[in-house]
Amino acid sequence: MTAPALVEVRDLVTHFTRRAGLLGTRRETVQAVNGVSLDVARRETLGLVGESGCGKTTLGRTVLRLVERTAGTVRFDGEDVFTLGSEALRHLRRRMQIIFQDPYASLNPRMSIGRAVREGIEVHHLASGREAERRVAALLEEVGLSADATRRYPHEFSGGQRQRAGIARALAVEPEFIVCDEPVSALDVSVQAQVLNLLADLQARRGLSYLFISHDLAVIRHIAPRVAVMYVGRIVEEGPSEAIYAKALHPYTQALLSAVPVLDPKTRRPRIVLAGEPPSPVRPPAGCPFHPRCQHPAKDEACRTARPELRALEPGHRVACHKADA
């Protein structure tokens, strides 16, 4: 290991209870995140990919302590996020931000874009008066919004412009780390490309670190040099994107990649069709979480009973599978 990571997640577990049953009287425990360890280095983008319900959004929110953990640790620049007092946490919060899929979630509909961006600057005493105003204008320009955006309200914007406003709001407090939770999933293809290019530019200019969460494997490939694949609350494969997209080692990653349509009518990738649907995070399977759907020819009793740990099969490329080999 070289320099310590900016964000260091160790054995993180996040469970929560929800009401279930017809009358909502029964309670069940959702094991959303079930023992995740990962690092995000400074100036790095780590892609986190998985299908709906795999726990990737809960993981992102737990890292920022927007959700309380059940067990494990998160360190940001060496500080334990979960043991900080409220004042210290407030200071830390300035350094870690989040961008949502639906920017409405982070923008107050009754607040003009200018005020929304300015709010963070003032809460954290970064500037006031004229100086704050000047910063807001510079931020809006940096994310590609016109100067008159400052007086307008979220509903007056298109989806792409709203996402730009959400990004400006996150940047206002000069964070070092941003959790990007499906930031382009609701956008049209042509606008999605604009926002992805913007996020890449901002990273280069400001030296940001991203945890980039998405269900879209092509988007992750584009934005993240390193990727972690999540399935039922666990990381099942992690490594350099080049390696994983060229030769995935976990059977789930292989199936996931095989399902993405190829942008070329003349080629067709052999498809691995998975049986059934992902298991419920309320009752994750024993052993390997993927074993009920796994088609690995060597699948055996160990897969059904023993949980595979992540192990490095190639430098920096780790896989949680008993049967995988490089």
Added chain:
Amino acid sequence: MSAPAPAPTPRGPLLEIRDLTVLFTGPDGVARAVDGVDLAVGEGETVGLVGESGCGKSVTALAVLRLVEPPGHIAHGSSVRLEGRDLLALGAKEIRAVRGNHVALVFQEPLSALNPVLTIGAQIAEAIRAHEHVSRSTARWRAVEMLTAVGIPDAARHAAAYPHQLSGGMRQRALIAMALVCHPKLLLADEPTTALDVTIQAEILELLDDLQRRLGMAVLLITHNLGIVAERTRRVYVMYAGQIVEEAATEQLFARASHPYTEGLMGAVPSLEERRQRLRSVPGQVPPATAWPAGCRFHPRCRYAWEQCRTEMPELLDVAPGHKARCWLVQEPHRRERQ
């Protein structure tokens, strides 16, 4: 079959849309959501209709079945023919007989298309009995059979389930079962897999392919996903701002996209195979339907646009046999090279 739009076959195409215009009247004026669309689908053919939100692709599908609701209406002069029969001239009772029986529709969000208080089995049986004189028990039996055909395990048990008790993938399968139970000749599939995870999406698309082959059904596949278009269609129409801007055989479109919008879309999609340094985004955004730009509607976002583009709307011009693009570059290709 993959004949180009003005098919010279004696019987003509299965579905032939000519000059379809759908207007919406609102406080901001009249929106030409669909504006002069010509589109054809041959028997058994899979045709893609691709475009981004607000381009009019869904309204086109709704108009085929006359499901456009006020304040929207289909303009005079529009024509939609199914096997030569003008659907726009049919009476209310006749068009109801066409819906589901000859032409079926599958939406993106199955929950809004399914009745929440009826079991899946009962809804499918009801769909059968709306079009065919069969007994209740025969209809029930066929519903279960159809649920099995779309890959729902333990179909008899799932037929007794309510929509909310099924997963997203299962609901979409149930909706497809309901759409196909009367063996329609044409399926209008509007973003049928957009709300689903990629592994489930692959399964549903395989299923549609398989059913199409077995039933000899034609499919108009409406999507924003170019990967799905590449993989599943033989011919494709690209829509922008209410108009068809390009049409071609799918291979031809991917080899030689001619409209700058199509070209832009293809440059904007991240690829799984190679990492591009930078995505070539299309600048700006789709204008509102109440204010389509003059001239070529794409000109404000087009990197090649010149004076003519700002004032004169191009027709669909022939690029090659079966390949058309609504762009002046077809006539002045040297302007593309200069960029």
